[in-house]
Amino acid sequence: MSPTGWPMMVTAIVLAVAAPIGTYLLWNRIRGPRPVRAATRLSMIGVSQVMAILLCGVIVNNYYGLYASWDDLLGDTGSPGVIIHENTVAAGGPITGSNLTDGTAQGGRGQAVPVVPRSRPPGPVQDFKKYGDDALVTSFTGPKTGLGGSNDVIAWLPPQYNDPAYANTAFPVVLLFPGYPGTPQTWFGNMAGQKELGTLIQQHSATPFVLVAVNISPIKGVNTDCTDIPGGPQVATFITDDIRNMLERTFRVTTDRTGWGMMGYSEGGLCAGKLLVQYPQLFSAAVQMSGDVRPGGYVSKYGSAFADQNSTLWVLQNHKPNPPVSLLAAASAEDDHGSVLAAAESLQQVAPDMVDVLKKDHGSHNTAVWKQWLPQAYGWLSQHLEQVRPQS
Template sequence: MSPTGWPMMLTAIFLAVAGPVGTYLLWNRVRGPRPVRALSRLSMIGVSQVLAILLFGVLVNNYYGLYASWDDLLGDTGSPGVIIHDNKVVADGVPTPGLDVTPGPGGDAQGGRGTVVPVVPRDRPAGPDQRFDKYGDDALVTSFTGPKSGLGGQNDVMVWLPPQYSDPAYAKTNFPVVMLFPGYPGSPQTWFGNMAGQKELARLVQQKASTPFVLAAVNISPIKGVNTDCTDIPNGPQVATYIADDVRTMLERTFRVTTDRSGWGMMGYSEGGLCAGKLLVQYPQDFSAAVQMSGDVRPGGYVGKYGPDFANRNSTLWVLRNHKPNPPVALLAAASAEDASGSVLTDALSLQQAAPDVVDVLRKEHGSHNTEVWKQWLPQAYGWLSEHLDPVKPQS
């Protein structure tokens, strides 16, 4: 019996009801000295409470699809999976970037964002540095309000700097950046807490298995209780502008990072995965690679309120089918066959079918929709991003 499904649900309901009923029936039948009777009754109450908590856990797991199997619950999700490039498994796990950038039928190559313009080098923004405070042992945090979007809030942006950033040999080096997006509801702190994204990158850098990226975790829902799927809503919150323009410009102004699109990438899990893929195909002039972990390929109900055309322009799958991004981008769609949504792997393969020169798929057979699965993907994700973003070299 798996931890999801009706058999487990009915068992949990039966036990949750049986606990209090059994306690009631046995309450006056307990024999022995007073301390023994008291301990026995307390034990019955405790068992009833544990069974009620079990039912609550089963309900939550069924609703969110957190754990698909007992191994998944115990943290054993098997192999992290293999990367499939152009419908072929890559033996060494490192795909070759696609080079075909021909726009698809239907117009521009930016998903309805207007006429394609040549990419020109970005100048480093002028203005004062944003103040960051220390967060934990190795991260920085700030409360930032975007000047264009007007969005932002307390501790909405967190940054981790690799050891090379303070190394004198790299004093003149501009570092590539990976923006990190949490799920919804969620917070950027998860990336440097439960996900431990910075610790895994530090380990890989030490092993020379990854580029020493600057990591920037960003809140994708700056308006509490409103999930825009990282979209600029007409006459509403401009979340895409907040992330891709306001936050990026602030980071370029404050830290020694590259301003070239070839050094900017994104990675997110769950709702943050949708954001990473969507913003990549909508802003190819600003970002060149992204990793989408267990992310949807179409926006949700809030965006759908503004009509099918608007929803399409904010759908990663629709954009790849109708407006191939130009300049070229690369997307890694990571998905598990046991993801509770039932469509994440199918959607990832649909992305690859729509644009095999753009999309690689990291396919995993076991594990549901939880941080243990996403953490297991981090080594391959960082390695893949290292192949698609600018390297870091000491500058004399």
């Protein structure tokens, strides 16, 4: 029996109901010395509580699709999977993509905008404080949108950042997005994204990125799918304008689109893919892990046309980003959270020249799976963003 599905749900309900009823019926029928009777009754109460907790766990697991199998629950999610590029399994390293820097781009609101070299924006440097052993954190409010919060932007600088040999090097940036509800702290906690990248850099398997985890839900309880809501929170602008300008002012990072990428899981994966195709003049590559291709809930309230404009699939199908972008859509066949594998494959079907699929057979919608993808994701991004070289 799978940990998800109706058989497990029905079994958990029966056990949760039967345990307290059995305790009630057997309470006064227990025989033996007083210590034995007390221990037996306490055990019966404990079993009833365990059955209630089991039912709650099954309900939560069914709703969120966290664990698709018992192996998944025990942390065995199988192999990381393979990257499929234009219907061909990529052997060895990731496929190298093109980095175009001229032409016109289709902006997030549909207008054609010229792609020109960006100057470092003027303004104050943001004050970051130490976070944990190796990261920096700040509480930031965007001057354009008024959005932000406490400790909602966390940055990690690669070792090369403070190396004198790289004193004049502008580093590429990867924005990291959590799910919903979620916090940027997860990327530097359970996901340990900075530790994985640090190891890969030491092994010369990834380029030194500046990692920046961002809160994608600055309005508590409101999931905008990183969208500029008419008359409401402008979350896309918060990320692409407020956050980006602040980082360019504060850190020694590149201002060119070829050095800016994004990565997110679950709802954050949707954001990474969506913002990439909406703002190709600002970003050139992204990784979406277990992400949907079309926003739901809050965004859908504003009509199907508005949802289309904020759908990664619809934009790729109807307004191909120019200059081209590169997207890695990672999905597991066991993840039934919105049929993410079918969604990832649909992206590749409409834009095989822009979308690679990282396909995995086992594992569901959880951090164990997303962490397992990090080496391939960082390696792929290293092939699709600017390479870091000493410039001193």
